[in-house]
Amino acid sequence: MTTPDSEHIHAFLPLHPEAFRILTVLHGQELHGYAIVKELERDPGRPGPVMPANLYRRLRTLLADGLLEETEGPAGEEVDERRRYFAVTSLGRAVARAEAGRMEGLLREAREAFGGG
Amino acid sequence: MAERTAARLYRVLLLAFPSDFRRDCGDEMTRLFVDRLDDTAGRPARAGLWVRAVLDVVVQAGAEWTHGVTRLSREGMAMGGWVQDIRLALRGLRKRPGFTAAAAGTLALGLGVVVALFSVVDAVLLRPLPYPDSEELVVFWKVGTEDGERGRSVDHPDLDAWSEGVPGLQVLGYASSQPTLLLGGAAEVVTVARVTGAPLGTFGVAPFLGRDLSRADDVPAGPRVAVLSHAFWSTRLGAAPDVVGTSLTLGGEPWEIVGVAPEGFAFPGRPDLWMPRLHPAEGCHHGCNIMVAAGRLPEGMDVAAVEERLRAVDARLAEAFPEQHEDVVTELQSMHEHDVADVRSALWVLMGAVALVLLIACANVANLMIVRGAGRSGEMAVRATLGASRGRLVRQLLAEALVLAGMAGALGTVLAFWGIDALVGMAPEGLPRMDEVALDPRALGFAALLVLLVTVVFGLLPARRASRVAPASFLHGGTRVEGGRRSGWSRSLLLSGEVALSLVLLLGAGLMLRTLTEIRAVELGYQVEDIERFRLSTPESRYDTEETLRFFSELEDRLAALPSVEAAGHAFGVPFAPGSMTIGIELRSRPDAEPAPVGLRPASRGYLETLRIPLVRGRWFTEDDVHEAEAVAVVNESAARVLFPDGSPLGERVSVSASWGFDKEPDWTIVGVVGDTRVSDATRPDIPTIYLPNAQFGVNIAYFTVRRAPGALSVLPAARQLLADMDPELAITREESLVDAVARETASTRFYMTLLGVFSVLAVVLAAVGLYGVVAYSVSRRVREIGIRRALGARAEDVVGLVVRQGVAPALLGVAVGLVASWFGARTMGALLYGVEPGDPLTLAGVTALLLLVVLVASLVPARRAAAIHPGSALREE
Numbered sequence: 002m003t004t005p006d007s008e009h010i011h012a013f014l015p016l017h018p019e020a021f022r023i024l025t026v027l028h029g030q031e032l033h034g035y036a037i038v039k040e041l042e043r044d045p046g047r048p049g050p051v052m053p054a055n056l057y058r059r060l061r062t063l064l065a066d067g068l069l070e071e072t073e074g075p076a077g078e079e080v081d082e083r084r085r086y087f088a089v090t091s092l093g094r095a096v097a098r099a100e101a102g103r104m105e106g107l108l109r110e111a112r113e114a115f116g117g118g
Numbered sequence: 119m120a121e122r123t124a125a126r127l128y129r130v131l132l133l134a135f136p137s138d139f140r141r142d143c144g145d146e147m148t149r150l151f152v153d154r155l156d157d158t159a160g161r162p163a164r165a166g167l168w169v170r171a172v173l174d175v176v177v178q179a180g181a182e183w184t185h186g187v188t189r190l191s192r193e194g195m196a197m198g199g200w201v202q203d204i205r206l207a208l209r210g211l212r213k214r215p216g217f218t219a220a221a222a223g224t225l226a227l228g229l230g231v232v233v234a235l236f237s238v239v240d241a242v243l244l245r246p247l248p249y250p251d252s253e254e255l256v257v258f259w260k261v262g263t264e265d266g267e268r269g270r271s272v273d274h275p276d277l278d279a280w281s282e283g284v285p286g287l288q289v290l291g292y293a294s295s296q297p298t299l300l301l302g303g304a305a306e307v308v309t310v311a312r313v314t315g316a317p318l319g320t321f322g323v324a325p326f327l328g329r330d331l332s333r334a335d336d337v338p339a340g341p342r343v344a345v346l347s348h349a350f351w352s353t354r355l356g357a358a359p360d361v362v363g364t365s366l367t368l369g370g371e372p373w374e375i376v377g378v379a380p381e382g383f384a385f386p387g388r389p390d391l392w393m394p395r396l397h398p399a400e401g402c403h404h405g406c407n408i409m410v411a412a413g414r415l416p417e418g419m420d421v422a423a424v425e426e427r428l429r430a431v432d433a434r435l436a437e438a439f440p441e442q443h444e445d446v447v448t449e450l451q452s453m454h455e456h457d458v459a460d461v462r463s464a465l466w467v468l469m470g471a472v473a474l475v476l477l478i479a480c481a482n483v484a485n486l487m488i489v490r491g492a493g494r495s496g497e498m499a500v501r502a503t504l505g506a507s508r509g510r511l512v513r514q515l516l517a518e519a520l521v522l523a524g525m526a527g528a529l530g531t532v533l534a535f536w537g538i539d540a541l542v543g544m545a546p547e548g549l550p551r552m553d554e555v556a557l558d559p560r561a562l563g564f565a566a567l568l569v570l571l572v573t574v575v576f577g578l579l580p581a582r583r584a585s586r587v588a589p590a591s592f593l594h595g596g597t598r599v600e601g602g603r604r605s606g607w608s609r610s611l612l613l614s615g616e617v618a619l620s621l622v623l624l625l626g627a628g629l630m631l632r633t634l635t636e637i638r639a640v641e642l643g644y645q646v647e648d649i650e651r652f653r654l655s656t657p658e659s660r661y662d663t664e665e666t667l668r669f670f671s672e673l674e675d676r677l678a679a680l681p682s683v684e685a686a687g688h689a690f691g692v693p694f695a696p697g698s699m700t701i702g703i704e705l706r707s708r709p710d711a712e713p714a715p716v717g718l719r720p721a722s723r724g725y726l727e728t729l730r731i732p733l734v735r736g737r738w739f740t741e742d743d744v745h746e747a748e749a750v751a752v753v754n755e756s757a758a759r760v761l762f763p764d765g766s767p768l769g770e771r772v773s774v775s776a777s778w779g780f781d782k783e784p785d786w787t788i789v790g791v792v793g794d795t796r797v798s799d800a801t802r803p804d805i806p807t808i809y810l811p812n813a814q815f816g817v818n819i820a821y822f823t824v825r826r827a828p829g830a831l832s833v834l835p836a837a838r839q840l841l842a843d844m845d846p847e848l849a850i851t852r853e854e855s856l857v858d859a860v861a862r863e864t865a866s867t868r869f870y871m872t873l874l875g876v877f878s879v880l881a882v883v884l885a886a887v888g889l890y891g892v893v894a895y896s897v898s899r900r901v902r903e904i905g906i907r908r909a910l911g912a913r914a915e916d917v918v919g920l921v922v923r924q925g926v927a928p929a930l931l932g933v934a935v936g937l938v939a940s941w942f943g944a945r946t947m948g949a950l951l952y953g954v955e956p957g958d959p960l961t962l963a964g965v966t967a968l969l970l971l972v973v974l975v976a977s978l979v980p981a982r983r984a985a986a987i988h989p990g991s992a993l994r995e996e
Contacts, residue, residue, distance in 0.1 A: 034146050034147075034149070034150045035149075035150050035153050035154070038150065038154070049170070050154070050167075050170065052170055052171060052173075052174035053146075053147035053148075053150045053151045053154075053171070053174065054132075054135075054147060054171075054174045054175045054177075054178035054179065055174055055177075055178055056147075056150070057143040057146060057147050057150075058139075058143075058178050058181065058182060060143075061139070061142065061143060083149070084146070084149070085146055
């Protein structure tokens with residue numbers, strides 16, 4: 002697998018918040034659709050439930066962009082064969098990290114501008 | 119099961135997405151949604167989830183069509199764009215008030231009629247009866263195993279046997295009576311339900327005041343107690359809180375009030391009060407079988423289980439009373455089912471009709487939007503050239519559709535409000551549960567769902583087409599960017615569909631119209647005009663049979679002597695009034711024959727002449743046919759034909775299995791034959807009937823009937839005065855003209871015909887407008903072509919022909935499809951029709967011709983305009 006170059010990564014930024022959240026919850030684990038929904042909804046700041054069409058359009062785009070990949074399901078765990086499992090690719094991880102860095106930069110700027118913690 | 123339905127419904131929603139997306143994600147999304155639904159508790163929350171799901175699909179499908187798999191991450195914050203687009207859409211719609219009014223109005227009309235009728239269907243057919251655990255409520259039937267005859271008449275021994283045979287089964291026998299109430303010195307007739315048990319308890323409701331009646335109240339010489347209806351208590355007794363314990367004088371006897379029913383409780387058929395039957399349990403005197411029964415299943419048992427237990431009871435009864443119970447089994451029917459059985463098919467036919475109207479409205483709006491989408495392709499091309507993304511353009515169109523559907527939904531709800539009022543106001547008396555009809559949240563939810571669906575369909579299809587406009591085409595073709603051949607095709611197909619649906623509706627209305635004319639043309643067998651009548655009964659406490667007969671006879675004489683009255687008579691079992699008797703009759707000349715069932719109508723000497731029923735043979739009753747004289751009878755032609763197929767009935771002696779005022783059951787000698795009269799159903803021939811002189815039979819309930827001089831005013835006020843002079847404590851009821859009574863008989867047919875008529879006119883108007891729009895639009899696109907044709911020598915007629923063909927061709931296809939569809943559609947109406955077959959060729963030809971005429975006119979108007987195009991100016995325009 003090639004290491005994604007920085008120009009390629011920055012073409013994805015800024016990342017849609019929902020896409021960013023998906024990449025984050027999938028970090029280090031393989032999940033199916035409903036499990037992703039449950040993870041996403043643990044965010045208390047969410048305005049409402051995650052609806053299927055919204056989620057799958059986003060997953061599909063992330064797959065097409067190469068930020069996610071489909072897997073057979075987590076090894077060594079009970080896998081529901083009728084479901085599709087998703088995992089983050091190395092590109093996805095790199096993009097998420099870059100987005101986090103970008104937001105961190107923004108936050109720093111904001112703190113300097115407005116003061117406060 | 120519910121899960122599978124939810125999955126199926128959700129899959130229907132997913133049709134809004136492109137097929138590759140569906141293939142890829144459809145299963146997963148459906149599973150996700152169903153899981154989610156499973157985890158959601160409570161009906162409102164689940165409904166909320168459905169609404170969210172529809173919105174989710176609308177928004178995402180719109181985006182998917184325009185973006186496909188693109189860099190979603192770059193799409194940005196979608197919602198801000200939507201708000202802007204909706205604002206833009208509102209501005210755009212305001213700028214084109216004609217289009218907006220046509221589209222929103224059409225859709226609102228369709229939605230309005232659907233929601234209004236759905237409210238009726240929901241209240242009458244779908245919602246359970248308004249009692250606790252109402253699915254346990256049943257009515258009892260007795261069914262002959264040999265002859266299949268079904269009847270609801272029961273007597274006390276039946277009720278006792280059923281409740282003993284099935285522990286926990288609650289049984290309530292009831293019959294209605296109309297005694298006279300003396301209140302504040304004035305006499306009036308009230309409606310009483312005479313019951314054998316607890317009317318409120320059986321239905322699971324508690325009394326508003328005092329107590330319910332009980333089985334213990336219904337004993338031969340039991341206490342005279344009564345429960346009042348809430349309406350009677352509040353309107354007639356001023357809602358007196360201390361009413362329990364006081365008494366009312368009913369039928370000349372005091373009855374103690376022991377309770378008041380809760381508001382709205384009105385079983386069976388809105389009685390003013392409930393009283394125990396107080397019927398002698400042993401022996402069967404007159405009227406022993408005139409009672410019907412309802413009840414409540416024991417907890418945890420269904421109809422089949424109880425019926426199985428009742429088989430054993432039936433067998434026991436058959437052994438003990440073979441005469442009444444041999445070859446008879448007891449069957450149960452859900453009370454809801456029983457109440458709505460007569461109107462079920464009619465309401466579904468109407469619901470189908472309004473669904474067709476909505477479909478036509480939708481097709482029209484789709485047409486309008488395609489046309490408008492094509493008309494704006496120039497604008498779209500300019501915007502695309504200037505850099506607007508395809509997604510932006512489509513989203514704008516989608517927003518417009520959403521706004522339009524929202525407006526239509528709001529307007530449609532208002533229309534539905536009016537529609538419901540109108541429907542309830544027009545509904546015939548026989549339509550049950552109309553008082554429960556209201557625009558309820560369910561109907562509103564239904565409307566909301568419809569609006570959203572309509573938005574998905576009409577927002578996405580034309581939006582997708584318009585978005586395909588390539589910027590370059592603007593540069594090549596100026597403003598003449600065509601919607602393309604495909605859009606022309608789909609518009610023609612929509613048109614064919616509209617015409618087909620209109621034809622189905624028109625045929626329905628046409629068949630109902632034929633039915634009504636057929637019913638009106640039926641020979642009833644008596645005079646209807648200038649006849650008035652009222653019901654009168656004498657209380658047994660003050661009048662014995664002799665006194666009743668004397669009173670009736672004197673009243674009849676004095677009625678006949680009133681100015682402008684030509685004749686007067688009285689009888690029981692008169693045209694289109696409640697009350698009929700069926701009895702067994704035995705012929706003395708054939709003693710071993712089975713008793714034949716015939717209708718029994720006690721009548722006075724003046725009755726025949728009053729209604730001008732023809733005397734066919736022999737004589738009618740005279741004033742000499744009194745109690746002491748020889749007992750005589752008259753039969754109708756049906757009875758003469760059925761009972762005496764070989765010869766004249768005159769002089770034959772018969773015995774009838776009933777008596778009323780006199781205890782003896784004499785042999786009756788037939789002295790005359792009269793014409794048949796259709797008294798209870800205009801569409802069915804009269805049953806074999808025997809008339810007995812009331813002076814010899816002695817009923818104390820009768821309908822007094824008078825024939826006034828043609829053109830004279832009502833004589834009912836004079837009759838009322840006459841009665842007040844003779845006995846101020848008697849009151850008359852059911853005063854009406856026979857014309858009104860007959861009108862009531864045809865009320866439901868008229869109701870269905872009116873509704874189908876209104877719906878089909880709506881459909882035809884909508885289809886005509888759609889057709890006109892399509893043809894006119896195409897003419898406006900072809901100005902140059904027509905100009906060239908004219909310049910090359912085409913005559914005006916050629917141009918008219920060319921344009922008209924464009925409207926008529928899809929209409930003909932529509933008629934062909936419509937004829938096939940009608941053939942199936944009309945079959946569902948079979949039960950509503952009389953005297954006309956569902957496939958009646960005359961009606962079919964008539965409505966087809968009418969529809970084609972409308973089509974022709976709708977295409978001729980734009981065609982004439984096309985013919986007027988001047989070749990020179992058309993070419994200069996370009």
